[in-house]
Amino acid sequence: MNRSRLTLKLVTIVLFSALVFGGCQTKQLSQKPAEEQIAKVKEIWFKNKAGAYETVVKYETPAGEEQNTFRLAINNGVVIKFEMDITTKITDSISPQQGFRTEIGKTIVGKKIAELAPFDAVSGASLTTTAFNEALLKLKAQLKS
Amino acid sequence: MFAFAFESLSTRWQILVDQPKMPDHVRVSIIKICEDFEKKYSRFLPESEINQIGAGGEEKVKVSLDLAKMLNFGLVLRKLTHGAFEPNIAAVLTSYGYDEKYSFQKKKLPMELGSFELSGPTLFKKGLVKLDLGAFGKGYLIDLIAVFLEKKGIKHFLINGGGDIFATDKTDGSPWRVVIEHPLDPNLAIGQIDLKNRALATSSSQKRKFGEFRHLIDFRTKLPAESVLSVSVLASTSMVADGVASAIFVGSASDWPRIVKSQGVEYLILFPDLSFQRSENFPQPY
Numbered sequence: 031m032n033r034s035r036l037t038l039k040l041v042t043i044v045l046f047s048a049l050v051f052g053g054c055q056t057k058q059l060s061q062k063p064a065e066e067q068i069a070k071v072k073e074i075w076f077k078n079k080a081g082a083y084e085t086v087v088k089y090e091t092p093a094g095e096e097q098n099t100f101r102l103a104i105n106n107g108v109v110i111k112f113e114m115d116i117t118t119k120i121t122d123s124i125s126p127q128q129g130f131r132t133e134i135g136k137t138i139v140g141k142k143i144a145e146l147a148p149f150d151a152v153s154g155a156s157l158t159t160t161a162f163n164e165a166l167l168k169l170k171a172q173l174k175s
Numbered sequence: 176m177f178a179f180a181f182e183s184l185s186t187r188w189q190i191l192v193d194q195p196k197m198p199d200h201v202r203v204s205i206i207k208i209c210e211d212f213e214k215k216y217s218r219f220l221p222e223s224e225i226n227q228i229g230a231g232g233e234e235k236v237k238v239s240l241d242l243a244k245m246l247n248f249g250l251v252l253r254k255l256t257h258g259a260f261e262p263n264i265a266a267v268l269t270s271y272g273y274d275e276k277y278s279f280q281k282k283k284l285p286m287e288l289g290s291f292e293l294s295g296p297t298l299f300k301k302g303l304v305k306l307d308l309g310a311f312g313k314g315y316l317i318d319l320i321a322v323f324l325e326k327k328g329i330k331h332f333l334i335n336g337g338g339d340i341f342a343t344d345k346t347d348g349s350p351w352r353v354v355i356e357h358p359l360d361p362n363l364a365i366g367q368i369d370l371k372n373r374a375l376a377t378s379s380s381q382k383r384k385f386g387e388f389r390h391l392i393d394f395r396t397k398l399p400a401e402s403v404l405s406v407s408v409l410a411s412t413s414m415v416a417d418g419v420a421s422a423i424f425v426g427s428a429s430d431w432p433r434i435v436k437s438q439g440v441e442y443l444i445l446f447p448d449l450s451f452q453r454s455e456n457f458p459q460p461y
Contacts, residue, residue, distance in 0.1 A: 137448070137449045137450050137451075138357075138365050138366075138445055138449050138450075138451050138460050138461060139449070139461060140357045140360065140363035140364060140365050140461050141363065141364050141461045142362060142363060142364075143354055143356070143361075143362055143363060143364045144362070146354050146364055146367060148352070149352040149353060149354050149367070150191060150333055150342075150351040150352050150353060151189070151191070151333055151335045151340050151342075151351065151353045151354075152335075152338065152353070152354055152355075152356050152364075153338050153339070153340050153353050153354070153355045153356065153368070153375045153376070153377045153407065154338045154355060154356025154357075154358070154361070154377050154379065154405075
């Protein structure tokens, strides 16, 4: 999976989850048919002054309109920070929205290694493969020629 | 701080010692320990001990104490994973072209793979047994070097064998600071650990791959394991950290709790959608 695809996937997850979440939220409050539960969902991502991508997801519930703002900080195609604002005044909505924010926040986004210095060592697989990678490079060169 | 690095077992090693220098003879001996280990336990060297085990039939073979210790641990992981983890996996790796020439040319897998058991230092084999110690051998070697350094009176050190790490503490008693590489981007870290008298190992399928090949194979299906992206394990020894990281990687999720509990380790599992699961005492990732 390359990084742009990964970013797209994460953004899709956020949006899809927001839609599903919006539906579930409404279902808890009402027995109305499903098609009436999400009256409108409009989302346009834009880049804010801090350079983060931001969107507002709005949806109707029987108790009134709900909305959440999502912000993604993306660096070199990798999501490095996720934020979700909860501004609802509907008491029953607060807990599920917080739960959703916690769940989506469990995704690992990473930090730039260079900015974590000083450290003593790196645990991972990038050094384990000298001979393997050399062989792979030779094979790829052969395939090209 | 004194540091020296060298290449061995097809990877880069680094030893950090929290003192101004390390005697030359200690450095030479560490390199010799690694060279001897590779000669004895590499599946790529025809004269290695594991390649002296016959290819077919039934046989009783006396193995060295070190090999018995490693294989005993491998058999524990085999049991804990219900056969997903298997030291007798060299023929499968070779069938994917992960051979001594790194040919990456697929070959036909032998119809019948054999099996083995151990009783003390005696290995009982039946059928085709081709061992590969890649899942925990490097960890065991790190433990051997740690014991050697302590015997030489060097107490404050960190051993980094290609990203698998064991560390004691620094002279002031503080831990060594280690970051965990992101499996999809070597410029990113997914977490940071203060390491003190513990080992940390990370298994990932993202580095050693070619086409459909990944070097971490579920022996039950003979297919590359793909349900997780990386596994990091904290343990008291490098062999346990290394082996358990591989076992979790190839094993079923239903077996993870038993593996973790029986080996007394802390873990962080990263899934392909970048969600994660961690044990209570594994530091929160980024």
